[in-house]
Amino acid sequence: MSQDASILIIGAGQAGAMAAAELRKLGHGGRIVIAGGERHAPYERPPLSKSVLANGGQDGQIGVHPAGFYAGQDIELRLxxxxxxxxxxxxxxxxxxxxxIHYAACLLATGGNARVLPPLPPGTPHVHYLRTLDDATRLRDAMQRAGEVVVIGGGFLGLETASTAAGLGLRVTLIESADRLLGRALPPELGTWLAQRVRAQGVELRLDCGIAAFVPQADGVQLRLADGTALHAPLVVVAIGLTPEVALGAAAGLALHPVNGGIQVDEHGRTSTAGIYAAGDCCSQYQPQFGGHVRLESWQSANEQARIAAAAMLGVQAEPAALPWFWTDQFGCNVQMLGAADPAIRYAWRGVSDSDAPSPRFMLLGTREGRLCHAIAINAGGDLRQLRALFGQTVEGLLPRLCDDALPLRLLVRDIQAQAASPTPL
Incomplete structure (x- = not known):
């Protein structure tokens, strides 16, 4: 593709904004158009359930790029x-x-939509879904008037929303149909710890809890639980996942993944149709760490896929994607995860986990066949950055030292790397 060709980006979110910036960074001088359905310039979504939900003054502080960026880069932003x-x-x-809009190449960065409970569709009084900045504004206003909220869904979004609501002084009930929290992302022992932490922070947590019926009422929603319990909720937040926005791509004949429903792309972000690429929550890509095609709904994944797709559009070789990394802030804990969870992984603990502590600090180190492949840090992001250098290396015999939190991790990693380059055993 020539350097003056026109590129269309459909979706004005994280992936779309980052792809446009990368195209200019790589020297593309042609027309770039970002078309997005929202009225807001591209913004970061992670703060919606945290700082934005807690403080209206944050609404204008979450832009992917600073004010004036798009005009300064000659990027047409069609909001x-x-x-x-x-x-x-x-x-x-x-x-x-x-x-x-005519284009030489097109990037679909259409993201996804909040998964809906059919008995409580969007617009039901006292019921909120959280996906956009406008959603967060409406929910924030409702929380300011309510003394109690029921959050349905114990995934990352539900937990973050419950944490924010509790921090604002609301009485919070969190309902999760599974028997533990974040079962696909955390090992069982950490899921148990997190449940203890949530309860210690004053949230009524109901695990393995099905909901048999929803009855919207003038002053809220009546919930009938599977065990027969009746629960009145003056305010309900539904946080049960995301569905990829693929209608546009599907209608154009793009291949979709048969299981996760995302637009199928190769390692360069190319779809099944020449000239069309996809990045972010809407797409499914083979991920070696997961051993198959997955949709990685994360800030980092959107950035990485956008970077690589932009390079592919211009025929430029891109650096390989970084290890999957994800973070969440909830209940006084910054939780960071590096690598991919897998039932075959064995975990060892570094540090002391106290679910009642104001700011607990510890890590879980996950190995498969002796190699470090997953790590979870609770209020220990700095240590996680140090540990990155050991990923993929055999560390099984070194775990006792790595898990001794009296030993500085930075020095341990340095010594292990030096030893790996030396024939002398540790």
Whole structure:
């Protein structure tokens, strides 16, 4: 593709904004258009359930890029613009207002939508979903008027929302249908610890709890639980996951993953149709750490996929994607995860875990066949950065030292790396 070719990015979120910036960084001098349905310039989504939900003064502080960036980079930002159809045969996108946008390459960065409980569709009084900045604003206003909230869903979003609500002084009930928290992301022992932490922070946590019926009422929602318990909720937040926004791509004939529903892309972000790429929550990509195609719904994944897809559009070799990394802030804990969880991983603990401590600090080191492949840090992000250098290395015999929190991890890692380059055994 020539350096003056026109590139269209559909989706004005994290992936779309980062891809546009990377295109300019790599020297692309042609037209770049970002079309997004929201009225806001691209913003970071992680703060929505935390700082934005707690403080209206944060609304203008979460932009992916600073004010003036898009104009300064000659990037056309089309806000409030919905692309309704793609015509790959003629390289044209058609918008709801009738405009046609021609492109040489197109990136789908359409993200996803909050998964909906059919009995409580969006717009039901006293019921909130949290996906956009406008959603966060409405929920924040509702929380300021409410003394109690029921959060349905014990995933990352539900936990963060419950944590913020508890911090604002609301009485919080958190309902999770599984028998433990974050079962796909955390080992059982850490899930148990987290449940203890949540309860210690004053949240009523109901695990392995199904909901048999929802009855919207004038002053809230009546919930009938599977065990027969009736629960009245003046305010309900539904946080049960995300569905990828793939309708545009599917209508254009792009291949979707048969299990996770994302737009299938290769390691360079290319879809099944030439000239069309995808990045972020909407796409499914093979991830060697997970051993298959997955949709990685994370800030880092959106950035990495956008970077690599932008390079592929221009025919530039990109650095390989970084190890999967994810973080969450909840109940006084910054939790960071590096690598990928797997039932076959064995975990060892570094540090003391006290679920009642104001700011507990410890790590879990995960090995598979003796190699370090997953690590989880609770209020220990600095140690996690030190540990990154050992990923993929055989550390099984070194775990007693690595798990001794009296030994500085930085010095341990340095010594282990030096020993790996030396024939002398430790």
């Amino acid at each position: 409030g613009t919905t692309v309704t159809a793609l015509d790959p045969a003629h390289n044209v996108a058609r918008c709801a207002d009738g405009e046609a």
